[in-house]
Amino acid sequence: MSGRCVILRLIQIGSSLPVSFPTDPTSTFQAGQIGQLKVIGNEIVCGVSDGTAPFGIIDDINTSAFTAPSTDEVVVIPAVGVGDGYGHYISAIEVMKDMRHPSIVRSSFIADVEGLVLNDNNGILVAPAGTILNYDLDGDGINDSIRVIVSYTYRIANIPGDNTTIGSGRITLWFARGIFETDQFDTQQRYVVNATLFCNADGLLTTNQPTSSHPGIAMVSGPPTGINETLELLWY
Known part of the structure; x- marks a missing residue:
């Protein structure tokens, strides 16, 4: 999904297709954050990952403000x-x-x-x-x-949020190996080519491994800079 506010660009994904799950009603998210499966009652749903079991890259929006x-x-x-x-x-x-x-x-x-x-x-x-x-x-x-x-x-000022899951009640994720570009990452960390990427507690990509049990999920293929403020990554 690519737009004026949220950027998730699919650079190379081959023939793979995304999957969708019922949306976790308690989660807010933007395209490019990382999703994770959860259980609410007897239903398997998907929301923002806490980094412990990341499933894929979210390609939907449910937020009151874009960042x-x-x-x-x-x-x-x-x-x-x-x-x-x-x-x-x-x-x-x-x-x-x-x-x-x-x-x-x-x-x-x-x-x-x-x-x-x-x-x-x-x-x-x-x-x-x-x-x-x-x-x-x-x-x-x-x-x-x-x-x-x-x-x-x-x-981002003067642009209201959006919810692309209202009609379907489902959230879309890319989970197969591919190259992506996103603006949803931890700005407190440094990014260099070939660095391993993890998911932090806010569902953002980061080079800082929160704990030894948090898995590596991707690799930096294009670091953010002052000119191009997006992160390019190879998703494993």
Whole structure:
């Protein structure tokens, strides 16, 4: 399924077809997340995987808000610097900078500079007074700003969610070996070619194995970048 909000591209799947199961009524999901079979009462249903027994890649939607990743976004926060007596310049006052997107999912945020404060609602990154300046913005040889590389997931504004399972009450999954591209992955992790992919507790692809009993389910064939913010993978 491919669309303006949710991306799941089928790059190479051969002659295999997806399967469908009754939908877990308690699950919300987007195309590209990982599905898992569950038992409710006497019925086998399918919902978002917790990573322990992933079955396939979801190709349906049931969500109130769409999300998308921002990968390796560079944020430069100008500041007024003063010497700290140890050879560094630090910010004299609190300074802040807007990121590309508001409505950030806080648990997805990661930055390569410690001590910064995230305003997740407005998408603002705040550097407290005393933050070390690490970047020379005007090229005069003196650091006058804070350069940060951030990754996060944000909720897409002004586009309502959707539920493609209403008519059928069923959820579609791709489970056979194939190459896929998705924007549903853990933005707090790093991705390199040939890295093993697992499923985390939120049904997202990740390179971080939660426990030794969580199985590897795919391999990175195309890492996300600041230009192409999707993850390409070979599903086992």
